[in-house]
Amino acid sequence: ATPSKSKNPPSDVCAVRSISLCNYARFLGQHTKRVAQFEPAAIVSDACASYSTLEQLNDAIHPYLQSITQKTDFFSHYRLSLYSKKCPFWDDENGMCGNVACAVNTLDNEEDIPLVWRAKELGKLEGPTAQHPGKKQQREQKARPLQGGLGMNVDESCVVEYDDECDDRDYCIPDDERASAKGDYVSLVDNPERFTGYGGVGSQQVWEAIYRENCFSKPPKDSKSTVQSSPFGAASFGGFGNEGQMQAAHQLRDVMKSQGLRDNVKSAIAQGTATARLDPVEFDDTCLEKRVFHRVISGMHASISTHLCWDYLDQKTGQWGPNLSCYEQRLHNFPERVSNIYFNFALIMRAVGKIRQHVSDYSFCSEDPAQDLRTKNSVLRLASAIPSGPDIFDETVMFQDPDSVALKEDFRNRFRNVSRIMDCVGCDKCRLWGKLQTSGYGTALKVLFEFDEQDSSRDPPLRRTELVALLNTLDRLSHSLRAIKQFGAMLGERDGVAPKAAVVLTPTSQSTKEALKTKKLLTDDDEEQPAVVAVEDDGMPDFSRDWDSRNMTVVDEFWAEIGLITRVFVYVMKSWVALPGKFVRIVLFELGRLWNYWMGLVVPPRSWEMRVPDRREL
């Protein structure tokens, strides 16, 4: 299946009639133990590219992303209000990591864990932080407005953001909105997203509130008046510092009220039924916009889970490393979550591809022209590596209905609420990455719906925090895709299935296929696409003894052996003859990659490798 470029009704975004991948995969998860990954050629539902296309693109852009997010001052620092905000939705100490129920999710008794491995310690921010400078300081110390607060080797003109205002069209909530504190600058490199031990009631409550934001109702004609006429006073939601927080609380309250939820949340959590209350995704009968909202949130959640499983701390031994069972429990057994990560990757990548024009005039570092140019070129190279146009994700099919203006407004408000809910995350590092990624998705939606790919003159401004969030969110997703691949390989190794390519091992038995058809999850058409993709052939003929010596005479067996030796001999000789040609092709291929690199074009991944021959080859 190849992505279609035509515009289609919202119900079927890319005109690619593929099976409902998520349902299909979910079913497979229950009916076969061999589900490894998705079929590479399958189109990620609601996006326009296949899994394998996205993986190939990821291989191409990953090195750019790594270098941008790790090596430039601009993209390796983020500014946010970490400590000055109060959770606007519940005044509950459960939200804080200090609470035992929240802090410990892997061990019963946190006191048994050495101090440095406890959740409270792991969740702390590391490395230097610097407060946003006041106006006077900004004016007087142009080159060093933070006065070396982040270390003397950091160029502060690439880090400090002077424009504090947030545009009306923002899907994010500006971190400094109406707050007196202007936030702190932190290093993203010093604070990698990984296991922190944050969990339990606190994190569940946050996730639950975030998913509840997906309860789209037909938006009222004037959503502002609804908020203001809400019968609930601010006091019932805990004390709010400002109007913005109060508005957020009202909005969430309205959603919760309509679900009869607010009073039930805590009791459900207390009874251990909270997770069961999270509604499963209804992909088929929800409108595209709602599905997109759910998929963004679920994909973000799944990506966070991937990172914490990938960079996991065994709190008993102090060993960091990938935790396969964590991956199995949180992702592998829920293929729709993995699918949502791919979906988010497509969405964010499309947005990054769309800002090419916009960033060509962007000033990254006002006081350091060399770093400014380097940063700009890196971003432009990355954006150029992404196919232009709607080949990956076609945002133009969203909000097409004339009635959907209100829906768009609703969408935006819900996103702002998710941003606000992040203030309730009770672990600093988690809050940092949670806020950054929410802002990254918000920025992507702003770019997708408000930016003109060809003419950037009327685009709304992109703030520093938005740009940093956007690219770092793409980097997080890119990392997730790679981690998922690695986890797949680890599972294959453990189960004795050694995947050599990104392949899907979907139903092999006829009975499973029949069962799928009965459930209308597989049709005859679907079966035409290969459901089982064989593990990639490495080109080596099979030289095993394929005869049954019990029915052969000694002479027959002798000649069979001679035949086998001859075939092996011919194969080895041919390989030697082909070797010079192979080297020439490798040199030409590498020259081509070098040329692409110099020209700022996409550098294709290596198609060859040097390795020690395995026993069979020797």
Ligand SMILES: Cc1cc2nc3c(=O)[nH]c(=O)nc-3n(C[C@H](O)[C@H](O)[C@H](O)COP(=O)(O)OP(=O)(O)OC[C@H]3O[C@@H](n4cnc5c(N)ncnc54)[C@H](O)[C@@H]3O)c2cc1C
């Ligand atoms: C914003 C935020 C950031 C966080 N960052 C980190 C971090 O950096 N490091 C860290 O160690 N922990 C982090 N956490 C905590 C982490 O996400 C988990 O909440 C925690 O590990 C407990 O996991 P759990 O198994 O109880 O399930 P949770 O991940 O808390 O999930 C709760 C329930 O949601 C449902 N669910 C789970 N995943 C999905 C999905 N992808 N789509 C739809 N439904 C789903 C399931 O029913 C699950 O039982 C963060 C939490 C939040 C809210």
